[in-house]
Amino acid sequence: MAVGLILMSLIMTSIVGAYGSSSGTRAGVQSQASADAGIAAAYTGLFTAGNCAAQSTPGTYSSGSAPAYAALVQYDAGSGWIGGCPTATATRVKIVSTGLAQANGVNGASSGNSSKVEAVFAYLTPGVDASGVGMYLYGGGTVESNSTLDLSEASGAGLMIKNGSLDCSKNNTVINGSVLINGNLTFTGNCTVNGSAWVAGAATLGSGSVRDNLTAARVSPNPPGSHVGGTYTQSAVVPAVPGWAEIGYTPANWIDAAGIPYEVRTVTTAAACKLPDGSLGGTIAGKPVIINALGCPGGPTASNNTTVRLTSDVVIFAQSFDFSSVNQLKFDSSSSAAHRVWFVTPDYVGTDGLPTCRRSPAIENQGNFAVKNGFTIDDPISAMLYTPCAFDGNNGFEWRGQVYSGQYSSVKNNPVFTFVQVGIAGSDLDIGAATPPITRAQPGAVVSRRDLG
Incomplete structure (x- = not known):
């Protein structure tokens, strides 16, 4: 029991x-x-x-x-x-x-x-998301003659080349930051990279130096000795460079922080195509504007000693920007407020993942972004250049922002470049992919x- x-x-x-x-x-x-x-x-x-x-x-x-x-x-x-x-x-x-x-x-x-x-x-x-590196030179470029590039704000490489080489020649060029090159790196002058360098091809160091680490398929001299302050790794495997971002003339992509489309203003006459020595901005104070200057023959013009004072964010679309004959062209703020300016030459072939600069037919007649003799983007303005053609910067220009070019580009003769991330509507430049606009x-x-x- x-x-x-x-x-x-x-x-x-x-x-x-x-x-x-x-x-x-x-x-x-x-x-x-x-x-x-x-x-x-x-x-x-x-x-x-x-x-x-x-x-x-x-x-x-x-x-x-x-x-x-x-x-x-x-x-x-x-x-x-x-x-x-x-x-x-x-x-x-x-x-x-x-x-x-x-x-x-x-x-x-x-x-x-x-x-x-x-x-x-x-x-x-809503609005333009900041993305991309300081200088993205798809087809490569040259940096020379006392050039100073401050790319130190980049989390990785501040200068990237997708399909070309970086040539650093002549006197005393200093790149403060790191570089990533899907091609060759050639120092033929006293050039300094105050960061690391990743080079898929050959690194010819000449009289130059890399302060930190160097990864390259080949190096000269070999071993690099004092030309490399850190470690040299012989390898053709380098981090991936983002693909080319296809940016066309699509005003609908440009939405402000309130979800409102940018104003669009089309200019075609010689007078309207000329940048003002004075205020430039939206019709409504502080509201951004797209200036469609695609119909301006040869692109926007400017007189010597012109200061364009931005009252808002401004986007300028043009087939080319040739300021090479203009002495002292400055972009500044009309107040203490920070504004952004975009210089955009559209890539009309938006499906191939490659930069296409249509220098002909005449209806487009695209050309380079060329500056010379005192072109300045002044604090607190920041600027973004997008062109499937080339950036041709000479003789003491000063730039705050980003440069994104498709063809072999030049940075020469005492320029000062400071990386400020701006980005562009319609694309994430960090990955080279299109992004749809959002309105809320x-x-x-x-x-x-x-x-x-």
Whole structure:
């Protein structure tokens, strides 16, 4: 009798334990699903302007009935995570969701009664996203004669060449930053790279030096000795250079931070094609403008000693920009406000992944961006040049921003270049891929997702 009671007790204990275990598993599945539902609710809500702030507790999406959850929104605008709805300067959003089981576990199986999930997303806002390196010279280029390039703000290589070589000749050129060349690197003068160099072909160092590390298929002299301050690695395998970004004349891609399309102003007469010695900007003060100068023969013109004072962001589309005969052309701000200017020569062959400079037919007659004798982009203005043709910079120009050229380009005779990331509408220059415009702030791709318990 006693043995039977003991056996019965053991059986009942086993049944109750199993029931508790199964109820705990069920609760865990339910609470996990509830937490995921909270992530989905917050993610979806962030696509609608004002939805986050309109919640009963702003920044918190919650449901008291099954699936029950509380999802808290945080954002990062560059200084760490802040609780609440994302601002216009946010670059990431985090959603932390706690979900509850519809039926709790029993007999102590309570670990699954609640689950917590964290998901981080990119946060996309209207406007031109900054991307790309300081100098992207698809077809290669030459840097010489006391050139000073400050590319130190780049996280990796600040100068990239996709299909060509970098020739550094003549006197005392200094590149403050690193270079990535899918071709050869040739120093025939006293040239210095204050960073590292990755060279898919031959690195001929001459009288020059690389302060940090050098990776190249071949090097001369070999070994490089004091020409390389760090380590020399013999290898033709170098980091990938992004492909060519195809930029056409597509005004619809240009959206401001409020989601409003840029004003478009078309100029064709000689007077209208001439850059003003004075203010230039949108019709509405502070609002950006596209100046369509594609119909200006030879591109925009300017007189000597001209200062163009920007009152807003300005995009200038032209078949070419030839300022080589202009002495002292400066772009400045009309106030202390920072503005951007884009000089864009469209690539009309937008499907081949290659720069196409149509120097003929005459209807297009595309040409280089050429500057000489005191061309200046003055702080707080930053400039982005995009051309499938060449950049021809001579005689003391000063540039803040980026240069993105398709054909073999020149940087000569005492120029000063400072990298400021600007980017361009319609493309992510970091990867050389098209990006569709967005008209409202919204979450983007998943950065990370994890269960917190």
